[in-house]
Amino acid sequence: MYRDIGDTMVGITSYGAYVPLHRLGPETKGWGFPSKAVGYYDEDSLTMAVAAALDCIGGSDRSAIEGMYFASTTAPYKEKLTAATAAIFRLYAGKCKVCGTIQYPPQRICTRCRAKDSSEPVRLSDRRAKIFTYTLDNLAQIPAFDLPMVDSIIDFEGGGRGCFQMTDRDPREVKVGMNVEMTFRKLHTAGEMNNYFWKCTPVRDAGPAKESK
Numbered sequence: 001m002y003r004d005i006g007d008t009m010v011g012i013t014s015y016g017a018y019v020p021l022h023r024l025g026p027e028t029k030g031w032g033f034p035s036k037a038v039g040y041y042d043e044d045s046l047t048m049a050v051a052a053a054l055d056c057i058g059g060s061d062r063s064a065i066e067g068m069y070f071a072s073t074t075a076p077y078k079e080k081l082t083a084a085t086a087a088i089f090r091l092y093a094g095k096c097k098v099c100g101t102i103q104y105p106p107q108r109i110c111t112r113c114r115a116k117d118s119s120e121p122v123r124l125s126d127r128r129a130k131i132f133t134y135t136l137d138n139l140a141q142i143p144a145f146d147l148p149m150v151d152s153i154i155d156f157e158g159g160g161r162g163c164f165q166m167t168d169r170d171p172r173e174v175k176v177g178m179n180v181e182m183t184f185r186k187l188h189t190a191g192e193m194n195n196y197f198w199k200c201t202p203v204r205d206a207g208p209a210k211e212s213k
Helices: 045-057 076-088
Strands: 022-024 092-096 119-123 129-137 149-156 161-166 179-190 193-202
Touching (some): 045 179, 161 179
Antiparallel strands (some): 129 149, 129 179
């Protein structure tokens, strides 16, 4: 990331990194090597790049950022598609300028005060949230090792509610009121094309990684 100040370009002012939660290690069947971070089934170079970019931005004033660049191992002909995907699926809600109600997805008419075309964009991707309610789906079309799928309705800090699939979680530990944060992941693959969107995940504090068995 760099900032352009007048005629002087300041060098690297921030950097970010992302390490997947899951590990291959001594307890992993058939592994037999030292511990190694490994992406989950819904992670790839794009989702991890987005996570690293968000870590890079941190609490910076985004209006002052002139550019951000990242390199990936994606084939060159896919780079434009990859960049477009990250740009399209920004997680924004609409905030009513009349009563302050935050709605996701954005609506033309405020559900509270009925004001029309009065909303302004509000970013949700860097806000934490709490689980309002959830359901476990044992018939979902996801890898069997990740069943049941957890679909959750979450309330964002500062306002806004949305329904999101939950990842990097133990279904036995999911509960109402649980703190979560947002992460950009693959939803599914169709016709050799990956489909992406945001999921929620338990807040990831410092501690031991989750080792795959």
